[in-house]
Amino acid sequence: MSLQRLAYVDDDADIREIVRFALADVGGIEVRCWTDGETFLREADGAWMPQLVLLDVNLPGLSGWEILSALRGRPCTAELPVVMLSADSAAADPDCRGLLGQVAKPFDPLRLAGDLQGMWMRHCAGEDTR
Numbered sequence: 001m002s003l004q005r006l007a008y009v010d011d012d013a014d015i016r017e018i019v020r021f022a023l024a025d026v027g028g029i030e031v032r033c034w035t036d037g038e039t040f041l042r043e044a045d046g047a048w049m050p051q052l053v054l055l056d057v058n059l060p061g062l063s064g065w066e067i068l069s070a071l072r073g074r075p076c077t078a079e080l081p082v083v084m085l086s087a088d089s090a091a092a093d094p095d096c097r098g099l100l101g102q103v104a105k106p107f108d109p110l111r112l113a114g115d116l117q118g119m120w121m122r123h124c125a126g127e128d129t130r
Helices: 013-026 037-044 064-072 109-124
Strands: 005-009 030-034 052-056 082-086 098-102
Touching: 005 013, 005 037, 005 082, 013 030, 013 109, 037 064, 052 064, 052 109, 064 082, 098 109
Parallel strands: 005 030, 005 052, 052 082, 082 098
Antiparallel strands: none
8 A cells, every 4th residue: 555645744834835746746645734733733633634644843832743742642643653854863763653764854855755655665564664
């Protein structure tokens, strides 16, 4: 099964548009975007459930790590796979349950969908993606 639905949270409109283009237009993935963690969390367990969440680490309000922690505390999102997007290569917590990996900024928009598809496929196959 390929990655078809992705939720993305980032406060930077330019980066959101690049990611949306890279995933939807280039990669054929349905992408829904949020600008902040609070709004995303209010809507995260609605009728539309993503297969994967891509979170910017540095957000105003709740950080990507705080959003991940909140997702883990909810039964309907406790196992939802998450990838962090960060300019800080040391930001990843290797012990974080459900963290598939990290995408470093800057990233190649033409490779982003393939990179995330690879992480998703390894996750589905039960392989450790870190």
